[in-house]
Amino acid sequence: MAGMLEEIAQQAHVTSAHLVDTSRPTRLTGVKLGDIAEVQFAEPLEAALTWRIRMGELLDALAEGDTGLLITVDEVREDLDEMVQLVSAFQHFVRERRKVALFMAGLPAHVSALLQDKSVSFLRRANFYDIGIVSDFEVENALRQTFEEGASSALGGKQPS
Structure with missing residues (x-):
């Protein structure tokens, strides 16, 4: 860990990238024209x-x-x-x-x-x-509900077939 x-x-930066620009711009620190350019x-x-x-x-x-x-x-x-x-x-x-x-x-x-x-x-x-011990049934039920609600949301409120 x-x-x-x-x-x-x-x-946090990856998952929020669609909300905020978290990039840091590079800064120009010098320009040299002698011996061509730098x-x-x-x-x-x-x-x-x-x-x-x-x-x-x-x-x-x-x-x-x-x-x-x-x-x-x-x-x-x-x-x-x-x-x-x-x-x-x-x-x-x-x-x-x-x-x-x-x-x-x-x-x-x-x-x-x-x-x-x-x-x-x-x-x-x-x-x-x-939360004590969570039964396998409760875990399965919670996951099923989450997937169904996510699918319904993605389909604009329609239930998946």
């Missing part, structure tokens, strides 16, 4: 920006279109520094009143261990739902 934050950032460009300083700043910029761009972002994490792991960084950045996003939600799932022991970290006291005040 190393690289989790970068994966979240890349996925043009120099500077690449975007994407790597110099922190994950929180890059995601904040994306959230700002999405907010212009009245859209937010849902971040999902499966398999919470307390031993990942990136998990703590994610929760810390999310806390700032909430304080800044950005349209963002965080959905995390994990084994109870891992969730409890993450909650013990001093850096994530904000997370201890979040809403928790213990």
